[in-house]
Amino acid sequence: MRRTQQERRDQAETALLTAAAELVVEQGVRSLTLARVGERAGYSRGIVTHHFGAKQALVERLARATQAGFVPGLENEPPGLDRLLRLIDGYLGELGRIAVFNQAFLLLWAESATQPELAPIFRERDAAFRADLAEDVEAGIADGTIVESAVADEVAIAVVGQLRGIALQRLLDPGSVDTEKLRRSVTGSWRRALRR
Numbered sequence: 001m002r003r004t005q006q007e008r009r010d011q012a013e014t015a016l017l018t019a020a021a022e023l024v025v026e027q028g029v030r031s032l033t034l035a036r037v038g039e040r041a042g043y044s045r046g047i048v049t050h051h052f053g054a055k056q057a058l059v060e061r062l063a064r065a066t067q068a069g070f071v072p073g074l075e076n077e078p079p080g081l082d083r084l085l086r087l088i089d090g091y092l093g094e095l096g097r098i099a100v101f102n103q104a105f106l107l108l109w110a111e112s113a114t115q116p117e118l119a120p121i122f123r124e125r126d127a128a129f130r131a132d133l134a135e136d137v138e139a140g141i142a143d144g145t146i147v148e149s150a151v152a153d154e155v156a157i158a159v160v161g162q163l164r165g166i167a168l169q170r171l172l173d174p175g176s177v178d179t180e181k182l183r184r185s186v187t188g189s190w191r192r193a194l195r196r
Helices: 005-027 034-041 045-052 055-067 081-096 100-111 119-143 152-172 179-194
Strands: none
Touching: 005 034, 005 045, 005 055, 005 100, 034 045, 034 055, 045 055, 055 100, 055 119, 081 119, 081 152, 081 179, 100 119, 100 152, 119 152, 152 179
């Protein structure tokens, strides 16, 4: 069966983004070039340029692709304490089997602190992440499952900081971070801290 042009385009983009993620994990974002991405994916540099135009657009698309769906299965979960706890537990669970896209996201996120071209992308991604978490806290306060004294924005900052900090430790020294034990203790700590 012949694939449509859109299917071929989607397949090429997936291959290019996977190649870019692998290169970021192996060599860092500074060494990422359109030519290397094309070569790794089995395409010409021209195809990479056609899809993304420039390295900055490729990195932006990679950042969005790598963060999307980090914790699968939350799309239909209503906001509140249960979704917040499932997100924390799921994030830590994903770190236990950290795939190349997740590794690439975390490395790009860390590099965004010193790379001016990455900073706006990751400020936006982190702001969206914190907004989702704050929405969960606000919904939990409204439905009576979260203590009224919880400050949604502060809880969101603390959760993101904790999760990303654990993730970076896991990348740096995988053997020292037992994500299964952390799932129980970290999720349990947030449940005790927030539950009404």
